[in-house]
Amino acid sequence: MQIQAISIPNKRQAALIQIDDLPPKNHEVKLRIDYVGLCGTDLSTFLGKNPLMTYPRIPGHEISGTIVALGDEVPLHRGYDLGRSVTVIPYSHCGSCAACLRGRFHACTYNQTLGVKCDGAMQEFFNIPFEKVLFADGLSAPHLALVEPLTVGFHAVARGRVAPSDTVLILGCGMIGMGAIIGASLRGAKVIAVDLDERKLALAKSFGAAFGLQPGRMTFRKKYWNSPRAWDQMSSWRPWGAPKPIGLPSKRSPTPARWSASEMPCMTLTSRLTWWSKRKWTSWDLAMQAPTTFRP
Ligand SMILES: [Zn+2]
Ligand SMILES: [Zn+2]
Structure with a gap:
């Protein structure tokens, strides 16, 4: 039997393909x-920008x-029930x-x-080792798909040991930045969200940010990104805080190893900023044109 899958056969191409429906090992x-x-990683893959x-x-x-079948060695007593959402x-x-x-x-x-390195789950059925399956009973099916991206920001907030007394500046309110905003807000910190897109700032406030700042585009790029000394300047904030970069820095934005220590407050620089630095102002709009969920 065959099932449908979405494939990216090459840069800037997408296709609905038929693949074999394999039984679980x-x-x-x-x-x-x-x-x-x-x-955003999928978008980079589509655009040919994921090395x-x-x-x-x-x-x-x-x-x-939803679990529909089990391999012979899956430990049944651990809750891998048929019909369970995961x-x-x-x-x-x-x-x-x-x-x-x-x-x-x-x-x-x-x-x-x-x-990225092997085929993902944009297919009707998908086999995965049982130890990679997570239960989260009570979450709806759409919300289960949000767990992985939101954990990135949550992890940064945990690494930054954000506390209720902190003021946290989040640069970039994409999906990853939103996770950091939600995570820091839930810990009681005062969150300042910064983004070029006022729609994202409105979302950030609805997710708990106390303030939203929209710097002028060129000002922001010139002052905070294209300056070769920008990252060093940011690290000079250390007397009262510490930056926490998240994402894939471009060649222009080397991440000093000294920032890897867990300190507070945290600041996120999402990969969106990397795109901005390469004059890809339209990445968010491109993403919004594509379907955000895939339902076979
Ligand atoms: Zn290993
Ligand atoms: Zn991702």
């Missing part, structure tokens, strides 16, 4: 895919699915590299991210 759970988020991946690729790493950890791990041996599976040297 012994340690795998078979999911019916309910929702898949469209991430980590190869074509053709089925994208999809923000996953909401989400998925989209990162693989080898179990034997230095990171894995420390229990930091998310940092595995040989990670194969779904939809």
Whole structure:
């Protein structure tokens, strides 16, 4: 039997394809895919700007699915019930590299991210090792697909040990920045959101930001990004705070190793800013034109 999948066969191409519907291997759970988020990473893949991946690729790493079949070695007593709605950890791990041996599976040297290094979940059914399946009973199917992207910002807030007495400046209110805004707000911090797009600032306020700042586009770029000393200037804030970059820095924005220490408050620089620095002002608009969820 064959199922449908969305494939990116090459740069700036997308196609609905037919692939084999494989049974789950012994340690795998078979999911019916309910929702898949469209991430900035997928957009980069589509535009040919993701250096980590190869074509053709089925994208999809923000996953909401329902268990429909189990491999023979899946431990039934751990709750892998048929019909249960779940989400998925989209990162693989080898179990034997230095990171894995420390229990930091998310940092595995040989990670194969779904939809980037191997085919992702933009398909009708998807098999995944049972240990990568997460239960979150009570969340709706669309919300399960939001768990993975929101955890990025939540993780930064946790690393920054944000406390109720903190004022947190979030630069960039894309999906990742929104996660940081929600996470910091839930911890009781006062959040200042900064973005070029007033629609995103309105969203940021509805998610808990106390203030929204919209700097002039050129001013922002000239002053805070294109300046070769910008990152050094930011690090001079250390007497009263510490920046926390999130995302993929461009060549122009080397991330000093000294910023990796966990300090507060946190600041996010999303990959959206990287795009801005390359004059890709329309990335958000491009993303809004595409369907944000895929329902087979
Ligand atoms: Zn993503
Ligand atoms: Zn590993």
